Amino acid sequence: MRRFSVILVVLFLLLSVVGCRQEAEVKLEVAECAHLLSETIAFQDSLTAVSDEMATVLYRLNEADVAAKKVYVSTGATAEEIAVFEAVDKEAAARIKEAVLQRAAEQEAAFRDYLPAEVPKLQKPYLYVVDRYVIFCVSNHNEAVKTAVEELLASN
């Protein structure tokens, strides 16, 4: 009986450790994240939030993949942009990531002859996929964007 009790306690302890090591669910408010970036990152251009409909058009999204989205675009003077998406699941997040990469490629092609100085931003944008979330930002301040996003995620 005593041996059985010891086994039970050990099992209980093991299960507790395993439970603690499971990945904590990521929670992010996409509008809050996009707004934070628009306010804290030193963009060269003036960025404006677009309608959800326009965001879908710009990124050629499948609406069935998207639970929430927030996109800020520039005036056209630069290629700067913010796009934060919450997908319905991780598979949808992967598809949204592909849509984002396609958007970056199209913008790069468009700006290459028109404003070549913008191309480096588009070749190495900030793109972070975590759980169901896709965070994309085109600027000259990838490190600052990374820091802002990490702090926001840690606070949630």
Add this chain to the structure above:
Amino acid sequence: MSLFVVFLILTGVVLAPGYTQMLTDKTLPEEVIGERPGLPGEEGLPAEKEVPAGETGEATESGYDYGSPVPPAAAAVNEDYFCDAVFIGDSRTRSFQTLSGPSTATYFTAIGLTVDTVQTKPLIKTEKGLVPVLDALRATQFQKVYLMLGINELGWVYSEVFIEHYQKIITEIKKIEPQAHIYIQSVLPVAATREDKIYNNERIKEYNTLLQQLARDNEVYYLNVAECVSDAEGALWEDASTDGVHLKKEYCDLWYEYLRLHYVP
């Protein structure tokens, strides 16, 4: 030999009207400099004052004065009005689309678009892949076309080349949809602090005068949208953009409001 003579005579008969037309063509560059007969001088441009429709200059058979900008209407139209409209333009129109433009319209825009690449460069994504703007237009149902081109062509040596290409676009649009209302929008100004040897408001005014004449000659509509974002000197307001060229949302909103108020039923 006699057959050759006949050939020469026939050739002369065929070509003579064309040569005559060239000699009297009012669109020849040397006739564009200075004040042109039939067009008001700059200080009298209808765009600078409210003028009722049909009272600004030459009347056509239809009674509409194509030589003058479209005057303001009594009431603004709403977004539904643009459901059969196509906007063709460069990066400024692209920004207009994303920031303020009617979502009901169709947009064929491209960064760096010019009057020649409208016809030739595959820039518009369709089901068949990338196609030139005019090809995309051919596959579209529309009743109104809004054109704004010119900012990327300010550096062209010959403004008449710009007009020649613009003419080809208008001709082609009329072939695609003969009943469509075609609106030539004036080139928007640049900020005074942005002006340089190429991008300056004097050059833009020159282009706009040519565009107004083009509208008159083709009996299409001229929209002086530039006036809605210009200061007293005809420059773009300094706070309207971050680079002196591309409009912020608030000024794209003004552009849209201008279109809602200036239309031909």
